[in-house]
Amino acid sequence: MSDPITPAISDRICKHMNEDHSNAIVLYAKVFGNLSETETAKMESIDPEGMNLLATIKGETVPLRVKFDHVLKDSEDAHHTLIDMVKQARTSHS
Template sequence: MTAITTEVSSRICQHMNEDHSDAVLLYAQAFGGLKEATAAQMQAIDPEGMDITTLVNGETKLVRIIFDHVLKDSEDAHHTLIAMLKEARVKAE
């Protein structure tokens, strides 16, 4: 169990932005209320939520997405992000 420290947040964000940028965009659209966002990058994640910068109509906007529970550790973050992605995909249909 690895606590979500600043270093862990940076690692998660780098992984999500490099390997799962489509998921980050879906989070912003589905949970951040920014359906018109065309690009997104995860800036930080902590036990309560995540900060994502988005591109909306040529403007950069920051959105804070609160989780439905306080994350216990990085494994909880992993499972929560997967569950949120599945939910976001359903919302997008």
């Protein structure tokens, strides 16, 4: 069974993404946030409609909201959506 996206689930997802998938977050900022010069990025929070990132460009931190293409049902949907977005970003960024 999957969990609804509560603040605690958001924190868990963000911690995992920031620790293990920082390159994916940079791709989200570059491709879905149209910030092609992003050097580093951090996921601050995630909710059913999108994610809030902090992108670093030329030493300046820029807040960024990336909306999902659908409203997430639960944490499992978030997991699959984030993976699909990375695949899409890699395809369009290469």
